[in-house]
Amino acid sequence: MITEYEDFYLHIGWPDERGRFPVHVVQSPCGETRQPVWQENSLRLPACRHVLDYLEELIAEPEEVQLLGQSLHAFLFPAEVDEIFRRCREDRDKGLRVRLRIDPEELSLLPWEYCYDPRTRQYLALERQTPIVRYIAEGFAAPITLTMPRPVRLLVVLASPKDQPELDMAREEAGICQALQNVPVDLTVLHHATVEKLHDALLQVEPHILHFSGHGVVSNGFGALALEDPVTGETDPLSARQLRSLLNRMGITLAVLNACETARHSTRDALMGVAQALIREEIPAVIAMQFLVSETVALMFTRRLYEFLFRGDPLEKIVTETRVGIDIHAEDDRISWGIPVLFMRARDGHLWQPDPVQMGSGLDSLVTADLVSRAYVSQAQPATTYSIFLKKMYRQWVVDVLSRSI
Secondary structure (H helix, E strand, O other): OOEEEEEEEEEOOOOOOOOOEEEEEOOOOOOOOOOOEEEEHHHHOHHHHHHHHHHHHOOOOHHHHHHHHHHHHHHOOOOHHHHHHHHHHHHHHEEEEEEEOOOOOOHHHOHHHEEEEEOOEEEEEHOOOOEEEEEEEOOOOOOOOOOOOOOOOEEEEEEEOOOOOOOOOOHHHHHHHHHOOOOEHHHHEEEEOOOHHHHHHHHHHHHOEEEOOOOOOEOOOOOEEEEOOOOOOOOOEEEHHHHHHHHHHOOOOOEEEEEEOOOOOOOOOOOHHHHHHHHOOOOEEEEEEEOOOOOHHHHHHHHHHHHHHOOOOOHHHHHHHHHHHHHHOOOOOOOOHEEEEEEEEOOOOOOOOOOOOHHHHOOOOOOOHHOOOOOOOOOOOOOHHHHHHHHHHHHHHHHHHHHOOO
16 A cells, blocks of 8 residues: 655646747656656647536536546646656556646646546546645745644634525534544534634634635635624635735644635636635645535545544545545546645645554544534535536537547
C-alpha cells in the first residue's frame, strides 16, 4: 500500500502572442523538461464547454466525462511530458503526487481532477499512485509538512440561511459522530453561524482544522460563505476577502469547505475564490468543492473523509480514498468523485504519525453526541425536463466532436 509520494510537478504558464500555453515539468524523480512544451488550447472547443456545463448541473454522462478527461490529459501530458511521467511510474514503491501549478485563470477553472489516461484506462485522481494536488504560487515559503499536534482541535461551522435551499444536516451529524467515535479530537460545533459568532469561536477554540458546512455564494464578484444574519436569519455573505482578514495568523493547518463551488473563482482573478483566499492566508491545505454536490455524495464525502483523516496517511492519499469511496458506493452517480479539490502548498501531506495507543483507546470523553458537526448537504437544483431534453439533443454531437478532437 502506497503511503509515501514524490512530486511530479507540472507548471502551466501564461500564453504567448499566439495563444499557446507552456507546459513544463518543474520537478520529478526522472528529471525535468529542458524547455516548456507549447500547447494549443483545444479545451476551448464548444464540445468541451458543453460537457463542463453538464458537469456543473450534475447531468453529465460518464462517457462524456471520460472524453473530456482525455482532452485534459492530451493538454497536460504532451509527448515529452508523458514520456517522463511513464518512466516515473515504472517499478516504483512510492506514489507520484501530480502537483499542478496553473497560472492562467481560464485554465485553473477547469476540472483537472477528471484527467483520464487512455493507456491505463483510468482517471489519475482515482489511482492511489497518482493523486492530483493543486498548487498556488505565493510569496511566502511553503511548509515542509502539515504538522498537527494532538489532540486536534476541530471547529465545525454550520450555517443554513432561511433564504437558501434547506440543508438536511441531521444525517451528516450522525455520519461524523460515527467517524469520530474513537478519535483523539477536541470538537467544537458552531450552529447558526453569524460573522460575529465565527470570529468569537475562532479566538476561543484556536482550531487546527476548520470545517465549514453550508452554502457557497458570490458577493460583489468574490466567492463567499453564506453565513446567517443575526436578525433576519437570511444570507449574510462572508466574502473571500473578509475571510482572509478573519483567519489571518490563526494557525489553521487544514480547512474543509463542504459547500458548493468554493473551489471556483472569477475568470479575472483566481484569488477571488474562497479556497484560493485561504491558501493566500498561509493555510497550507484546503479541500473545497468545484461544482454543486448532491445530498448522497455530500454525506458520503464528509463521513469517509473523517474516517480516513486520523489514520496517519498523507492528506493526498486520504482525498484519493474518499474519491474511491464515492465512486464505488454512489451507484447512480459516476462523476461526483471529481468534485472535491485538494489545494496544498506543503511539500508533504503527512498530518501526523499514527499513535496506536491513542487511536485504540477510545476517547468518548472528548467526542460526545452534542459536539458532533452537522456537515453540508447541497440540494442541487434539478434541471427542468425541457432543458434536459434540449441538452440531450446535443449529446451525440458532443461525443462525436470530442472523439475526433482527441
